[in-house]
Amino acid sequence: MTVISSLTAVAVVLTLGYAVLNGFRDASTAVAAAVRTRALTPVVAVVVASFFAFLGTIATSGLSTALVDALNFNVPDGIDGLKLVICGLLTAGAWGLYCWWRGLPMSSTHSLLSALVGASGAAAFMGDASMSGAWALLVGSVLLPLLISPIIAYTLSYLVVIPAMWLVRHDTSHTVNEVSRAGQAVTACASALGLGLQDGQRTGALIALVLITGDAMDPGPVTWAIQLSAGAALSFGVLLGGWRITHTLGRRLVNFDPMRGMIAQGVSAIMLFVGSLVFHLPLSTTQTVTSGIVGAGKNQAFESVFWRNVARVAWHWVLTPVVCVFGGAVLTLAISPLF
DSSP states (O other), rough: OOHHHHHHHHHHHHHHHHHHHHHHHHHHHHHHHHHHHHSSOHHHHHHHHHHHHHHHHHSSHHHHHHHHHHHOOBBOOOOHHHHHHHHHHHHHHHHHHHHHHOOOOOHHHHHHHHHHHHHHHHHHHOOOOOOHHHHHHHIIIIIIIHHHHHHHHHHHHHHHHHHHHHHHHTTTTTHHHHHHHHHHHHEEEEEEHIIIIIIIIHHHHHHHHHHHHHHOSSSSSHHHOHHHOOOOHHHHHHHHHHHHHHHHIISBBBOOOOHHHHHHHHHHHHHHIIIIIOOOOOHHHHHHHHHHHHHHHHHHSOBBHHHHHHHHHHHHHHHHHHHHHHHHHHHHHGGGGOO
């Protein structure tokens, strides 16, 4: 087995492993509000989320290629490109595990893209082949979404509470809660579907990119076998739960009722759908859902947001590109003598 074949196999395994970690972490994001308000039991929530995450991954043929084209996601061929992908996956995976252990919701997409940019910068520093448009990728696909998408999700969720409260002004709290719990079950499925459309499709695209880079596949549309593998890995991770982050989202950021939970999930799901299907933009499931929950919960007659915990989460969102760029660069420099 040649060096390129070995590195290709390693990169594919790491990509699937990262998809499992992604599902493990983001499952809690998709179902946290529904579990918090008892719209769904934890077991039912993760099973349903797993199914819809898988469905979202395989639902739209050719979307992975569109997302990659939109990202301008290009790595050099051969060993140099595989080395960048491996270092990026290892760095992003380590940061993701750390944040999960701390119970912190964090963007898996931003982690991986930032780590790849750091690895590419280190490769360029050493005179090796590197990614084209790496820093534009960091600005356009990490820093701008980090700044804009949480604000949009927070604002929309806050505003949607106003007409929702007017519509139910004559209903009893019991009726509103029961109807909202039913709505939450639907929006939790929609959020999981959005997770598949965003993260699942990118996983399939990354597997294809690895195979093309390792000369194991000709350039072209992502095959069904790749999409099925990506969907299976993501949905398996969703089944594992990730309850530390569920506790943070459901208990430590804001107090909210079923109606506000339904609104937050619905707004985030719509943003994920539009970003994926219309604009082909990589949006963070974690950031949209978390910001939506805080925005909807803030629009109450009493102060319900634990701003200290919200600030702690936001700080780690800002820290993610910094840590992952640095980590990707250091790991690339460390392993460069081996290849």
